[in-house]
Amino acid sequence: MTLRRKLLLVALCTLVLPLAGWLYVRQMESLLRDGQAQALSASARALARTLAVLDTDLPSARGGWYVQDTAVPITVDGYGDDWATLTPWSQSLPGNAKLMLAREGDWLYLFIDVRTAHRTRPDVFDNAARRADHVTLLLGRGVEQRRYLIASDAPGAVTATSIDEAAGNLPAQLQAQWQEDGSGYRVELRIPASVTLDRLGVGVYSAAAGGDPVAQETRPLMGFSPSTSAELGRLAPPEVRVRLLAPGAWLLAQHGRLGLTDLPPAKRPGWFASLVYASLLSRRLDPAAEWAEDAPRVDLPEVRQALGGAPAVAWRAGQSRGSVVLSAAMPVDVEGSVRGVVLLEQANRDVPLLANRALLGLFIISFLALLVAGGVLLAFATRLTLRLRRLRDAAELAQQNDGRLDGRFPLTDASDELGDLARSFDQLLQVVGGYTDYLRTLASKLSHELNTPLAIVKSSLDNLEQAALPPEAGPYLARARDGVARLGTLVRAMSEASRMERAIAAAEAEDVDLAAVVGGCAAAYRGLAGDRSVECVLPEGPLRMHAAPELLAQALDKLFDNALSFTPPGGWLRVSLREVPDGAQIEVANQGPPLPEAMQGRLFDSLVSLRDRATPGDAPHLGLGLYVVRLVAERHDGSASAHNLADGSGVAFVLHVRPMTRHRL
Amino acid sequence: MARSIAIVEDEPLIRANYVEALNRFGYEARGYGSRGDASTAFAMRLPELVIIDIGLGDEPEGGFDLCRELRAKSATLPIIFLTARDSDFDVISGLRLGADDYLSKDTSLHQLAARIAALFRRIESLKAPASSETVVSHGPLKLESERMRVTWNGIEIPLTVTEFWMVHTLVRFPGHVKNRDQLMREAELVVDDATITSHIKRIRKKFIALAPDFDAIETVHGVGYRWHP
Numbered sequence: 001m002t003l004r005r006k007l008l009l010v011a012l013c014t015l016v017l018p019l020a021g022w023l024y025v026r027q028m029e030s031l032l033r034d035g036q037a038q039a040l041s042a043s044a045r046a047l048a049r050t051l052a053v054l055d056t057d058l059p060s061a062r063g064g065w066y067v068q069d070t071a072v073p074i075t076v077d078g079y080g081d082d083w084a085t086l087t088p089w090s091q092s093l094p095g096n097a098k099l100m101l102a103r104e105g106d107w108l109y110l111f112i113d114v115r116t117a118h119r120t121r122p123d124v125f126d127n128a129a130r131r132a133d134h135v136t137l138l139l140g141r142g143v144e145q146r147r148y149l150i151a152s153d154a155p156g157a158v159t160a161t162s163i164d165e166a167a168g169n170l171p172a173q174l175q176a177q178w179q180e181d182g183s184g185y186r187v188e189l190r191i192p193a194s195v196t197l198d199r200l201g202v203g204v205y206s207a208a209a210g211g212d213p214v215a216q217e218t219r220p221l222m223g224f225s226p227s228t229s230a231e232l233g234r235l236a237p238p239e240v241r242v243r244l245l246a247p248g249a250w251l252l253a254q255h256g257r258l259g260l261t262d263l264p265p266a267k268r269p270g271w272f273a274s275l276v277y278a279s280l281l282s283r284r285l286d287p288a289a290e291w292a293e294d295a296p297r298v299d300l301p302e303v304r305q306a307l308g309g310a311p312a313v314a315w316r317a318g319q320s321r322g323s324v325v326l327s328a329a330m331p332v333d334v335e336g337s338v339r340g341v342v343l344l345e346q347a348n349r350d351v352p353l354l355a356n357r358a359l360l361g362l363f364i365i366s367f368l369a370l371l372v373a374g375g376v377l378l379a380f381a382t383r384l385t386l387r388l389r390r391l392r393d394a395a396e397l398a399q400q401n402d403g404r405l406d407g408r409f410p411l412t413d414a415s416d417e418l419g420d421l422a423r424s425f426d427q428l429l430q431v432v433g434g435y436t437d438y439l440r441t442l443a444s445k446l447s448h449e450l451n452t453p454l455a456i457v458k459s460s461l462d463n464l465e466q467a468a469l470p471p472e473a474g475p476y477l478a479r480a481r482d483g484v485a486r487l488g489t490l491v492r493a494m495s496e497a498s499r500m501e502r503a504i505a506a507a508e509a510e511d512v513d514l515a516a517v518v519g520g521c522a523a524a525y526r527g528l529a530g531d532r533s534v535e536c537v538l539p540e541g542p543l544r545m546h547a548a549p550e551l552l553a554q555a556l557d558k559l560f561d562n563a564l565s566f567t568p569p570g571g572w573l574r575v576s577l578r579e580v581p582d583g584a585q586i587e588v589a590n591q592g593p594p595l596p597e598a599m600q601g602r603l604f605d606s607l608v609s610l611r612d613r614a615t616p617g618d619a620p621h622l623g624l625g626l627y628v629v630r631l632v633a634e635r636h637d638g639s640a641s642a643h644n645l646a647d648g649s650g651v652a653f654v655l656h657v658r659p660m661t662r663h664r665l
Numbered sequence: 666m667a668r669s670i671a672i673v674e675d676e677p678l679i680r681a682n683y684v685e686a687l688n689r690f691g692y693e694a695r696g697y698g699s700r701g702d703a704s705t706a707f708a709m710r711l712p713e714l715v716i717i718d719i720g721l722g723d724e725p726e727g728g729f730d731l732c733r734e735l736r737a738k739s740a741t742l743p744i745i746f747l748t749a750r751d752s753d754f755d756v757i758s759g760l761r762l763g764a765d766d767y768l769s770k771d772t773s774l775h776q777l778a779a780r781i782a783a784l785f786r787r788i789e790s791l792k793a794p795a796s797s798e799t800v801v802s803h804g805p806l807k808l809e810s811e812r813m814r815v816t817w818n819g820i821e822i823p824l825t826v827t828e829f830w831m832v833h834t835l836v837r838f839p840g841h842v843k844n845r846d847q848l849m850r851e852a853e854l855v856v857d858d859a860t861i862t863s864h865i866k867r868i869r870k871k872f873i874a875l876a877p878d879f880d881a882i883e884t885v886h887g888v889g890y891r892w893h894p
Contacts, residue, residue: 451749452676455770459682462774466689488771503863517886524887550862553886 003388007381011374018366025359036348037313037326043237044330044344045311050235051244051342052334059222061337063247065091065200067101067108067223068296074102074109078155078179078188083111089297094217095204103223106193110137112202115184120207121153130213135187136163137174138201138216144168147201147214150187152178160189163214170195197221222246224296228253236344244332245341247307249299252340258318258325258347286316298343302329306341309333324348387411387418391425398429444498447491454491457484500628504551504635509660512549513542514577514584521556522575528560532567537576543584546659547636555632556586558625559653563590566651583638583658594644595651604630604640629655636660667693668785671712673703673731674747675722679770683716686774692781700727704734711739713788714781719748736763743784745777766826772854779853780826787813801836804894806881808836817876827852828868835882835892844889865890 051058068089074082083100090098090113097114112135122132134151137160144167150160160174176189191197201216228244233255236242241256286301302312306329318325325347332340390410398409409429411422461481469477515538522536556575563573571591578585595603604626626640633640636657645652670692674680680696687694695712697703700721707715715735721727732744746767766780790811801808805818813829815822824832834843834851843851845861852864865882872879883893 448749451770452679455749456676456678456682458771459679459686459774463682463686463689466686492771520885521887549884549886550866556887 003385004378004381007377008374011370011377014366014370014373017369018362021362021366022359025362028358033315033326036346037315037328040240040326040328040344040346041311041313041330043240044328044342047232047235047242047344048330048332048342051332051340054231055334056228056231056244057225058252058332058334058339059220059246061247061339062219063250064220064222065099065101065202066246066248066250066296067103067221069224070102070104072104074104074107074190076109076175076177076188076190078177078186080111080113080186089295093202093204095206095209097204099202101200101221103193107190108193108197109190110188112187112204113184114186114204114206116206116208117183118206118208119180119185122151131207133185133207134205134213136201136203136205136214136216138199138203138218139170139191139195139197140199140201140218141168141170141195141197144170145199145201146170147216148174149214150174150176150178150189152185155179158187222250222252224251225253229255239346241345243298243343243345245298245303245307245343247338247340249297249303249307249341251296251298258345286314300327300329300343302327303341303343305329306331306343307338309338318347384418387414391418391422395425441498443494447495450487450491450494454484454488458488496628500554501631504628504631507548507551507635509546509548509662511544511546514545514547514552514586515539515541515543517549517552518556518575518577518586521553521560525560525564525573525575529564529573531570532564533572535572535574535576537574539577539579543577543579545584545657546662547657548632548660551632551635552586552655552657555629555655556588558629559586559588559655562625563588563592563651563653566590566592568592571650580656583636583656586655586657587652588655589645589650589652591650593651594648595642603642626653629653633657667691668714669710669712670694670714670716670781671703671707672696672716673700673721673728674716674718675699675720676718683774683777687778687781690778690781698722700724700731703731707735707738711735711742714743714745714784716745716747716777719746732764741788743788745780745784747772747777764825776853783813783826786811801833803836803839803892804881805876806836808833817872817879820875822871822875824868824871827854828864828871831864832868835890839892839894842885842889842891848889 066089068086070086072082072085080087083102086100086102090100093099093112095114096116097112100111100113102109102111114133114135116133120132122130122134130149132151132153134149137148137150139146139148146162146164146167148160149163150158152158155178158176158178160176162170162172166172171191174189174191176187179186179188199218199220201218203214203216205211205213205215232242232244232253236255239256241258242254243251244253246252300314302314305312309331311331312329314327314329316325316327317323325345327343327345330342330344331338332342394410409422409426411418412426413419414422457480461477461484464477519536519538522534526534560573560575567573567590573591574587574589576587576589578587626642630640633655637660638656638658640653640655642651642653644650670687672680672683672687672694674683674696675698677698680698684694684696695706697706717728717731719726719728721731724730728746728748732746735742735744740763743765744763746764747770748767749770765784768777768780790809790813799809799811801810807816807819808814810833813824813826815824815829815832830852831848834848845858848854848861865884869879869882872881881893883891885891
């Protein structure tokens with residue numbers, strides 16, 4: 001991974017910024033909402049206290065029978081068709097029966113639906129009717145109360161007679177309609193509103209189930225009260241819908257509407273803002289409780305919680321799109337018992353403008369910050385990379401050039417760590433360069449210094465030969481002479497590089513036929529090759545070039561000498577000359593072991609040798625031969641290279657030369 | 666009377682060896698350790714041949730200076746340079762100053778003696794009239810082996826002893842290729858191939874300087890040289 005990519009990755013750290021901002025805005029939004037909820041909750045509490053103190057007409061904690069208001073006229077016929085709109089809010093009775101009460105005009109209607117599989121039919125005038133399936137009703141007002149028994153052996157009108165003594169103006173009989181089918185029976189009747197009741201008891205007796213034939217479930221009556229609603233209206237805070245609910249979540253009173261003043265279109269949040277808000281900020285809302293809007297029973301979770309005695313707050317989606325409803329339910333506590341619940345509801349916009357604007361700002365700013373940070377880091381990384389590349393290129397160049405660099409090392413003036421690095425490199429190169437120069441000149445210096453003592457020994461030996469020596473000294477003298485000769489060869493070899501450098505620099509070019517030079521050399525080599533075969537491949541015609549033939553012949557000598565020493569006995573050598581577009585290529589190939597990969601680039605350096613230790617008596621190998629070849633190639637503006645043959649059978653050394661520039665005298 | 670030879674050499678052991686050897690060969694050799702000593706002695710009496718080491722004590726080129734002084738005194742005094750430095754630059758500088766030969770210290774005393782003898786022989790023969798038997802003529806080339814003189818179209822080519830011997834070797838069998846070993850042997854010289862090459866180059870230059878169309882010495886690459894008539 002490049003430095004630039006890494007720094008770009010690091011730049012991604014700035015993404016923490018929008019994240020932190022998002023969390024902050026979310027928290028802010030949450031705080032705002034909490035504040036709103038608390039305010040509404042406080043209003044609800046105040047309202048609940050007020051209601052408790054004012055001793056508003058509230059049902060008992062046990063609850064009561066709820067009388068619904070209906071606009072639909074009801075016909076007493078024993079069929080439930082005209083009760084259809086009220087059916088969802090029917091109240092259960094013991095004995096698998098349902099009770100519905102409705103007020104319409106001057107009448108209180110009553111509808112009882114009993115589900116039973118076993119019918120036991122009675123005779124009304126028979127005392128045994130009490131032993132058959134029947135319904136008992138209890139009407140009560142204050143201390144007065146009267147019970148009625150309704151039973152029938154067939155569908156149709158039925159007269160319910162009182163089974164108690166007369167009490168007040170409670171009627172002696174009630175006219176009812178009885179209808180039945182296979183799954184049960186229904187009883188429908190009506191009581192004039194003039195008979196003001198405050199409680200009602202209903203009992204359903206099934207002969208098959210048994211039990212007390214005259215037991216009733218007696219509860220006070222309750223219903224929607226316009227007067228209480230008006231009272232609530234006076235107490236309620238503005239722009240809030242307030243509802244008073246009885247135990248069982250029955251609606252007793254209501255005031256206000258869930259209105260939401262529309263914003264002008266310009267200020268309305270767009271779809272994008274809504275989407276951003278919905279996906280990033282908003283908390284999960286309860287689904288809209290549409291059925292609870294105009295129902296007599298508001299059975300919401302927060303209401304149930306409040307009926308349990310604990311205040312509750314809930315956010316839910318509103319009826320109209322883009323609105324949310326905050327509702328706070330507060331129990332109305334009278335003398336330690338929950339007598340009802342005050343439910344305050346407030347409509348809100350689902351995208352609070354403040355939060356939205358803050359969020360949008362945050363996004364724009366953090367995006368810009370990200371862009372700027374990324375750009376700055378990229379630019380910085382690019383510059384860093386460029387500088388590092390310059391450093392690397394210079395180091396590589398110096399390495400290829402034996403540790404020497406033309407001109408100054410780059411970046412040494414920089415004051416930062418890269419500058420330090422460059423200076424260290426520079427010093428290192430100077431040390432290496434000094435060392436290389438020392439090595440380069442060591443051999444010739446050494447050979448120069450060795451020449452004088454060598455001359456002393458040699459001349460002394462010459463003189464010794466003339467002296468009167470015992471005959472047995474002869475062999476020793478010969479050995480000493482041999483050793484001195486070998487030492488002389490060694491010393492000459494050591495200074496060869498510097499002598500060659502001078503000779504090569506002083507060499508003069510002439511127009512020469514390279515084919516003749518290479519051919520002549522190859523012919524001469526045949527005599528040196530022994531049992532190894534020497535092949536010579538030359539171009540058809542002469543290859544004339546402005547070159548220094550002595551130098552080329554010398555380079556060829558070195559190449560051949562090198563190739564010969566690596567060729568196994570009986571192997572082959574090949575000297576070839578090729579014309580190439582910008583000059584000529586002289587190649588010396590031989591059978592033999594391949595070159596190690598690592599050495600291929602360094603073979604032509606000074607003092608590099610691949611040979612094993614020279615066998616005693618051989619001329620020493622100081623690794624100068626191929627260096628001379630390189631110098632010759634460079635003198636001819638060309639290059640020297642070595643490679644293994646493609647078939648792996650041997651090695652080829654290639655001397656690529658170009659015509660030398662002509663100097664006019 | 667024995668011929669007098671002066672050896673100017675700062676290394677006492679070598680000087681002693683040379684002086685003793687030359688004395689044994691029958692010359693009257695004297696050694697001098699510095700340019701000053703030599704100059705003082707030469708002011709009183711000039712020897713018949715001088716062997717000079719180029720580097721003299723603290724003066725790396727003291728030998729050249731001494732050679733210049735001697736040439737000023739005598740144009741014909743044979744001078745041989747002897748040095749540990751065998752670079753081509755030194756060779757050329759020495760010869761421009763008019764040295765008669767140039768030898769590395771590798772050279773054996775026997776080879777040195779051969780040169781000294783040749784130089785004295787030349788001096789002798791220059792005094793006597795030219796004997797026609799020893800003259801080899803080859804086209805424009807005329808080679809007098811006794812006098813060690815080479816002329817081309819009648820113009821004398823100033824060759825050193827070593828160079829003369831090389832040319833002589835080539836010219837004796839025109840058209841025959843002489844390899845470097847042969848040339849070395851004939852020229853009483855033990856040097857490496859590159860030095861032979863530079864000797865041949867210098868010979869060519871000396872001819873070309875006086876006869877620009879000279880191309881009689883032909884290189885046979887990889888083998889050697891031949892006189893191309």
